[in-house]
Amino acid sequence: MAGCSPRQAGRTLLQAFLAAVGRLDKSLNPKDTILKLRQHVFTWTDLIHVFHLVVAGFWLTIMQSPGFPLKLLIPVLYFIAILIPLTSQFFIPATPIFAYLLSFYTSRFIPTDWRPSISVSLLPTLESVLYGANISDILTRFTHPVLDVIAWFPYGVGHFVFPFFVAAFLWLFRSKEALHFFGKSFGYLNFLGVWIQIILPCAAPWYELIHGLTPADYSMKGSPGGLARIDALFHGNGYTVAFSNSPVVFGAFPSLHSACATMEAFYISHFFPQYTRYAWTYAGVLYWATMYLTHHYLIDVVGGACLATAFFYLFLPDTLKGPGATAPPGGLPARSQRNKYEIYDLEIPRRNANGIVDAADFDLDEESDHESDDEEVDITYRSPNATGGKFKPGNVRGHRHTASIASLIRGDERTEEGWSPRPGQSTEMSTSTFELFPDPAPAPSPISPFRWAGISPQTTAALRETLQANHEKWHLFFNDRRFHK
Structure with missing residues (x-):
């Protein structure tokens, strides 16, 4: 709940509490506990309960306050609590804590000679x-x-x-x-x-x-x-x-x-x-x-x-x-539940008001000397047409676009998904020629998807070095099918 408002945190706590109550066994019938005990397969680790009985018997024997017979209420109430299914869910796991509290309180009654x-x-x-x-x-x-x-x-x-x-x-x-x-x-x-x-x-x-x-x-x-x-x-x-x-x-x-x-x-x-x-x-x-x-x-x-x-x-x-x-x-x-960025120990990228990943998260400091003349235009609406044609933005899906960058690293292993380098060229990332689908007919004016997104060649080279340095982590990250919904 880090970073949540008090209202959101309260709503999350309420939802978690209702879910936790829903997971409880709400039975009050001791017969259910007895049935579970009969079906239980005992192992050597269950001898710890015998140890607890011996220790509790020792402390109850030397306990002076409360005296007999009031001190017998302690084991009676405990056994009632572990017989009822609803309360046994808390009292059985807390038995070691009760053993500590009993030892701490009753230690005052140990005879001085001992x-x-x-x-x-x-x-x-x-x-x-x-x-x-x-x-x-x-x-x-x-x-x-x-x-x-x-x-x-x-x-x-x-x-x-x-x-x-x-x-x-x-x-x-x-x-x-x-x-x-x-x-x-x-x-x-x-x-x-x-x-x-x-x-x-x-x-x-x-x-x-x-x-x-x-x-x-x-x-x-x-x-x-x-x-x-x-x-x-x-x-x-x-x-x-x-x-x-x-x-x-x-x-x-x-x-x-x-x-x-x-x-x-x-x-x-x-x-x-x-x-x-x-x-x-x-x-x-x-x-x-x-x-x-x-x-x-x-x-x-x-x-x-x-x-x-x-x-x-x-x-x-x-x-x-x-x-x-x-x-x-x-x-x-x-x-x-944790998102994929937490699973792969990656920093969650910041996004601007349009939902686009903030360029500052690429951690690229150098600016290109060959930037387009229209610096004032938001790269979200920059035309992929080199001649300056109009471009109408559609529904941008950041994950698909980012996954295509990861595909550049292992293009030879992802041909079945439609990502393939130009025939006859190396499988290394190219900053000049790249096609979304294999086409034997060369495009008249091939444009890199990075250039289409408004990223300069120098920025592309720095991004390539970053991706290759974290090759395995990014490959696992982008190919995790649990998040491709």
Whole structure:
């Protein structure tokens, strides 16, 4: 929807939403799900569901709030959701994300005797050794309210909102497999990240600023770090309360903020490549924000980004590579599909008010010294008659005309289409003699189609060099039968 007006963008979103709703299975009968389960052919990959049951059972066992029997509502509601066909379409792919959320919330109830000791100096030491300085400390030495707001938006807002936007756009504009891929890769990324933070607890930069390198214990509360300035700016205490009661206080490594931002940038650049620059700009600003707000060291950011890269390509199926990544789902209008210029990675030419390709797109700077005397005449209405006869323009079809130029490159292979060089001459492009159809009788005054279009011989030569330099790409482009309608 790049370049669209708000009204056009809204209309496109509405059409995509209606099409997505139309693709849903709207059945509310659990028997349909049971029937599908009976017909399912089980494989070794289905053992992942057993793993989820074991992990969920462990967390539910140690969960203290809500207590028994209220906590039993969690598995009951989940099983009801996956039994109903309508809701199962969302809850089953989101199972890895639910596993991450359950692990993150319930980790606060792990007994202290089970927890490993907290490392305070490991991360700053690694950062100094690997990067030559404490980069995160340098970034926090100068603060300003404007910088606080810039850092707050991706770290304190975008991190919690952006995943929902990505999932929604994948559901609306891409295939069902893309949404399933999002659920698996994003969910297991955060699931593993939380477990690493539990097994390898490390103090964040805010701890070093407040307590120095004194040993830490699990009775300590978390800190909002630089987000406390946002609370003061907006006269609230939301971030102070949230981070003080965080289930994972010493979860600096890896940075799941940077991991999620990297993963979301991968999703956008892979499935919506026209927005790549914006996605990675957001990720880059968030990398800086994690260190500016004293929540992570640089080593944490790098670790999270590397983890996200590994999970993205590990879970990316072959069906979503290449053209399958940007293929729209069924039910969307044809205009949402990519045109031939996007498929062959060619710049879409600009056209003037008459629908003719802008001459500037040929990227030819030299002007002919032998231009016609009537420079003021639009080449669209210039007569092909050398004597200056009248010419009445008809319905110009730009594609046919452009395809004829491509035919000059391989005229010997396209004789069956009526394009043939003059008998007895080379198959190379000629700027002086060219015929639309093979005719043994020589024309009295042969005129090149380029000269007919008002293109000078020097311009023709430059155009020929450009076409020959991109021979294969243009040949495939103009002979793609999917667009010859």
